[in-house]
Amino acid sequence: xxxxxxxxxxxxxxxxxxxxxxxxxxxxxxxxxxxxxxxxxxxxxxxxxxxxxxxxxxxxxxxxxxxxxxxxxxxxxxxxxxxxxxxxxxxxxxxxxxxxxxxxxxxxxxxxxxxxxxxxxxxxxxxxxxxxxxxxxxxxxxxxxxxxxxxxxxxxxxxxxxxxxxxxxxxxxxxxxxxxxxxxxxxxxxxxxxxxxxxxxxxxxxxxxxxxxxxxxxxxxxxxxxxxxxxxxxxxxxxxxxxxxxxxxxxxxxxxxxxxxxxxxxxxxxxxxxxxxxxxxxxxxxxxxxxxxxxxxxxxxxxxxxxxxxxxxxxxxxxxxxxxxxxxxxxxxxxxxxxxxxxxxxxxxxxxxxxxxxxxxxxxxxxxxxxxxxxxxxxxxxxxx
Amino acid sequence: xxxxxxxxxxxxxxxxxxxxxxxxxxxxxxxxxxxxxxxxxxxxxxxxxxxxxxxxxxxxxxxxxxxxxxxxxxxxxxxxxxxxxxxxxxxxxxxxxxxxxxxxxxxxxxxxxxxxxxxxxxxxxxxxxxxxxxxxxxxxxxxxxxxxxxxxxxxxxxxxxxxxxxxxxxxxxxxxxxxxxxxxxxxxxxxxxxxxxxxxxxxxxxxxxxxxxxxxxxxxxxxxxxxxxxxxxxxxxxxxxxxxxxxxxxxxxxxxxxxxxxxxxxxxxxxxxxxxxxxxxxxxxxxxxxxxxxxxxxxxxxxxxxxxxxxxxxxxxxxxxxxxxxxxxxxxxxxxxxxxxxxxxxxxxxxxxxxxxxxxxxxxxxxxxxxxxxxxxxxxxxxxx
Numbered sequence: 001x002x003x004x005x006x007x008x009x010x011x012x013x014x015x016x017x018x019x020x021x022x023x024x025x026x027x028x029x030x031x032x033x034x035x036x037x038x039x040x041x042x043x044x045x046x047x048x049x050x051x052x053x054x055x056x057x058x059x060x061x062x063x064x065x066x067x068x069x070x071x072x073x074x075x076x077x078x079x080x081x082x083x084x085x086x087x088x089x090x091x092x093x094x095x096x097x098x099x100x101x102x103x104x105x106x107x108x109x110x111x112x113x114x115x116x117x118x119x120x121x122x123x124x125x126x127x128x129x130x131x132x133x134x135x136x137x138x139x140x141x142x143x144x145x146x147x148x149x150x151x152x153x154x155x156x157x158x159x160x161x162x163x164x165x166x167x168x169x170x171x172x173x174x175x176x177x178x179x180x181x182x183x184x185x186x187x188x189x190x191x192x193x194x195x196x197x198x199x200x201x202x203x204x205x206x207x208x209x210x211x212x213x214x215x216x217x218x219x220x221x222x223x224x225x226x227x228x229x230x231x232x233x234x235x236x237x238x239x240x241x242x243x244x245x246x247x248x249x250x251x252x253x254x255x256x257x258x259x260x261x262x263x264x265x266x267x268x269x270x271x272x273x274x275x276x277x278x279x280x281x282x283x284x285x286x287x288x289x290x291x292x293x294x295x296x297x298x299x300x301x302x303x304x305x306x307x308x309x310x311x312x313x314x315x316x317x318x319x320x321x322x323x324x325x326x327x328x329x330x331x332x333x334x335x336x337x338x339x340x341x342x343x344x345x346x347x348x349x350x351x352x353x354x355x356x357x358x359x360x361x362x363x364x365x366x367x368x369x370x371x372x373x374x375x376x377x378x379x380x381x382x383x384x385x
Numbered sequence: 386x387x388x389x390x391x392x393x394x395x396x397x398x399x400x401x402x403x404x405x406x407x408x409x410x411x412x413x414x415x416x417x418x419x420x421x422x423x424x425x426x427x428x429x430x431x432x433x434x435x436x437x438x439x440x441x442x443x444x445x446x447x448x449x450x451x452x453x454x455x456x457x458x459x460x461x462x463x464x465x466x467x468x469x470x471x472x473x474x475x476x477x478x479x480x481x482x483x484x485x486x487x488x489x490x491x492x493x494x495x496x497x498x499x500x501x502x503x504x505x506x507x508x509x510x511x512x513x514x515x516x517x518x519x520x521x522x523x524x525x526x527x528x529x530x531x532x533x534x535x536x537x538x539x540x541x542x543x544x545x546x547x548x549x550x551x552x553x554x555x556x557x558x559x560x561x562x563x564x565x566x567x568x569x570x571x572x573x574x575x576x577x578x579x580x581x582x583x584x585x586x587x588x589x590x591x592x593x594x595x596x597x598x599x600x601x602x603x604x605x606x607x608x609x610x611x612x613x614x615x616x617x618x619x620x621x622x623x624x625x626x627x628x629x630x631x632x633x634x635x636x637x638x639x640x641x642x643x644x645x646x647x648x649x650x651x652x653x654x655x656x657x658x659x660x661x662x663x664x665x666x667x668x669x670x671x672x673x674x675x676x677x678x679x680x681x682x683x684x685x686x687x688x689x690x691x692x693x694x695x696x697x698x699x700x701x702x703x704x705x706x707x708x709x710x711x712x713x714x715x716x717x718x719x720x721x722x723x724x725x726x727x728x729x730x731x732x733x734x735x736x737x738x739x740x741x742x743x744x745x746x747x748x749x750x751x752x753x754x755x756x757x758x759x760x761x762x763x764x765x766x767x768x769x770x
Contacts, residue, residue: 001625003400008393014642015388207622209609210630213602221594237592240386244642245595253638257399257629 001208004257010144011170014244016236018172019046019134022053022090025170026132030088031058033081035101037065037093044180046136050092060084065093068272068279069100071115071152074107081108081129089131091168094185095140095192098133099148102166105129118150122161133171137181138243139189139280141196141250143171151273156357158273173247175239183230186242187336188280190226193246194219194331195283199262200255202291202301203368208258212304215254219309221245226335263366264290267377270354270361277344284332284339289383291325293376297369341384351381386593389642395529396555399629401621403557404431404519407438407475410555411517415473416443418466420486422450422478429565431521435477445469450478453657453664454485456500456537459492466493466514474516476553479570480525480577483518484533487551490514503535507546518556522566523628524574524665526581526635528556536658541742543658558632560624568615571627572721573665575611578631579604579716580668584647585640587676588753590685593643597689600639604694606630611720648751649675652762655739655746662729669717669724674768676710678761682754726769736766 013021026032032054034047041047051059062077080086081104091101105128107114117125135143142148146167151158178186201215222245228235229242248254267290268282277285295302299321306312306324315323329339341350355374366372398406411417417439419432426432436444447462465471466489476486490513492499502510520528527533531552536543563571586600607630613620614627633639652675653667662670680687684706691697691709700708714724726735740759751757 001399001622001629003403005396005398007396011390011392012641013390014386018388207626209606209626210602210633213606214599217595217598217602221598224594237386241592241594244386248595256397 001257002206002259006252006256007164008144008167008252010168012144012173012247013170014173016174016176018174019049020053022050022132022134022172023055026054026057026088026090028057031060031084031086032088032090033060033062033077033084033086034090034092035062035065035077035097035104036091037067037097038063040180041092041136044136044177046092046134046177050090050134060086065097065100067096068149068151068158069096069103071118071150072154074100074103074150075114077104078107078114087129089129091131091133092136094135094137094189095142098135098142098168099140099150101131101133102128102142102148103150103161105131105166106161106163115152118152118159118161121159122147122163122166125161125163125165128163128165130169131166133168134177135171135173135243136177137185137189138178138239138246139185139192141193141247143168143173144247144251149269156273157361158269159361173243175236175243176234178239178243179234181233183336184278187230188278189246190222190229190242190335191280191284191332191337193242193249194222195264195280195287196249197222197254198287199265200258200260202298202305203259203261204298205300205304206258211254211256211258216308218245218249218254223309223331226331230335259368261368263372263377266363266366267354267358267380270357271350274353274357275344275346275350280337281344284337285341285384286380288325288329288339289380291328292383293380294367294372295321295325297371341381348382348385351378354381386642387591387644391637391641392549393529393552393637395553397529397558397632398555399558401559401561403559404434405438407435407517407519407557408440411439411442411473411475413442416445416469416471417473417475418445418447418462418469418471419475419477420447420450420462420482420489421476422452422482423448425565426477426521429521429562431477431519431562435475435519445471450482450485452481453534453536453543454481454488456503456535457539459485459488459535460499462489463492463499472514474514476516476518477521479520479522479574480527483520483527483553484525484535486516486518487513487527487533488535488546490516490551491546491548500537503537503544503546506544507532507548507551510546510548510550513548513550515554516551518553519562520556520558520628521562522570522574523563523624523631524570524577526578526632528553528558529632529636534654541658542746543654544746558628560621560628561619563624563628564619566618568721569663572615573663574631575607575614575627575720576665576669576717576722578627578634579607580649580665580672581634582607582639583672584650585643585645587683587686587690588644588646589683590689591643596639596641596643601693603630603634603639608694608716611716615720644753646753648757648762651748651751652739652743652765655742656735659738659742660729660731660735665722666729669722670726670769671765673710673714673724674765676713677768678765679752679757680706680710682756726766733767733770736763739766
């Protein structure tokens with residue numbers, strides 16, 4: 001096991017009807033900005049519940065945070081926060097809204113060019129406004145971690161940042177708030193959570209027995225409930241398990257003390273920034289081929305994955321690895337996320353632009369061994385056609 | 386899944402050599418009390434490392450916190466903390482030292498009779514001194530939770546307390562600090578962690594898929610490494626996995642959203658308070674019989690436990706349950722903790738005194754259904770002879 005630090009002060013408030021407790025967690029004299037995306041938080045009644053729970057507090061509503069939240073939109077929120085002396089941010093939505101709110105929390109108190117927060121990955125954040133979240137879309141884990149990803153539309157640049165100062169103080173997880181989600185978003189959430197686990201699990205063994213068991217437990221749970229989660233909108237138990245699984249998939253726990261990969265995510269970010277694919281679509285396209293290309297480096301863990309997660313015991317090593325990768329792809333397809341670039345009307349012409357951006361962003365050595373080069377990413381994209 | 390809150394602000398600093406970082410986590414002008422047990426922290430060099438790391442800070446050493454820390458001893462520490470204006474407590478040791486330090490942290494700032502903290506289970510704690518820990522014995526999980534247990538010697542009363550105000554700010558987990566532990570303490574730690582998981586897992590199903598998988602992962606890991614942990618004092622990987630497993634067994638994670646039992650612990654506390662058995666010894670004696678007695682109420686979970694943890698698939702339901710309970714007992718014996726009262730020179734004469742104390746402490750309805758009566762506890766004790 002490698003050395004690690006684990007720190008996560010976010011309070012999770014989980015269960016049906018918990019939004020009513022919001023007022024207990026925000027100061028009575030707080031000046032609150034509620035940040036959200038589009039119509040879904042309005043349609044499903046969540047926004048009204050939130051407003052009612054906030055009572056007499058000064059509340060500023062900020063709508064329009066996009067999927068893959070943009071620096072441009074978030075900068076408008078920053079201006080309003082500063083002008084209106086907002087001192088608490090409440091994100092109501094999924095990972096994009098929460099990521100965006102984290103950026104606003106840091107940027108509002110930042111002196112200088114706020115884009116530098118993203119250029120420096122958050123290391124230059126010195127303070128941030130306190131924030132909480134009401135989660136409506138299980139997927140990214142942003143509700144219980146210290147990171148976010150923001151896209152600058154002008155330059156098609158999608159960059160991550162991290163800081164312990166942007167942990168939400170609390171996150172309310174009410175599974176019934178997911179009932180009105182479009183099936184596509186639920187399917188994306190399942191794939192996103194699955195690949196989050198894989199990025200932290202499918203590397204090489206370091207004798208981290210519990211981290212492996214926990215990661216395998218999350219994958220097994222996603223496999224067990226994935227299709228049902230997409231098909232049965234109002235199945236409380238299934239949605240509750242999806243919600244908690246997605247949170248635990250990226251809250252710092254299973255990644256503590258183990259090597260991490262993230263090459264699939266970083267290559268996928270470029271596909272989203274260039275061609276607007278959903279984040280999870282890019283992961284479903286890239287992961288199976290990334291595993292295939294790097295099967296030698298990942299040999300031991302692929303075999304463990306095959307056996308423990310997919311119960312594959314027949315055949316020789318290579319056959320079992322092939323079967324496990326095939327099962328992974330089949331699972332993504334089964335929940336409804338297609339796994340080929342051609343499924344999204346993209347062909348060979350997309351490869352060089354994506355690689356150029358990858359290189360422009362300095363992503364020259366990816367993966368747990370820092371040995372995934374742009375050349376290998378090109379191969380992965382060719383395999384993904 | 387049941388509603389739940391999860392909150393755990395303790396920072397874990399894990400790995401060899403991390404004690405040197407102590408100074409980064411305690412204010413430079415802090416007045417520190419270092420609380421520890423007996424000779425082992427001195428013998429293994431941990432205390433010297435701690436003192437060196439604390440540098441020029443005012444340091445007050447407080448030795449002599451017993452296994453099953455006593456109210457009497459801790460009250461002496463409280464007096465010194467108050468007299469010497471100590472403002473940070475550092476526990477160096479295992480669960481007893483950490484539990485005791487939590488009590489001192491709350492009692493030092495408590496107005497009125499400090500025994501009432503235990504009588505009211507910590508609900509009357511309004512403030513507490515900040516504290517950190519350097520863990521030397523993996524077992525109780527106290528290094529990353531908000532609870533403790535204290536014994537009043539005068540009345541042989543062992544009572545638990547909880548408060549979010551006594552979470553350690555940080556805990557340093559250096560697996561090499563366990564190398565000099567007596568085998569008996571390591572074995573006790575394995576059993577303690579195992580039974581912590583069982584108290585939160587082996588109840589009845591509530592569709593908490595991830596909590597079940599995580600609990601099973603912890604049990605599987607303990608089974609995988611338990612005997613090695615006792616036999617191989619300086620096996621870093623094994624000790625590291627034991628340390629992290631024991632912490633995760635009782636940090637609020639696997640118990641969130643599920644029913645909990647704790648009848649084995651509460652009955653065991655009385656055995657320790659009356660007859661001085663090690664805490665883990667009482668658990669190893671009671672758990673198998675508690676499962677046996679309540680096999681009907683626990684039927685579904687016992688079958689799941691048999692299959693997923695012990696890989697028992699042969700036989701009918703009752704045979705598989707019998708086999709799983711037998712395996713549990715065998716595991717405790719294999720790591721070196723005996724599982725019969727007679728192994729500790731206790732016979733029938735011990736039963737009524739223990740029951741009298743249980744009733745005196747108001748423990749009349751234990752377990753996940755609150756239906757374990759003193760009469761059933763009597764039966765369990767008879768089965769344990």
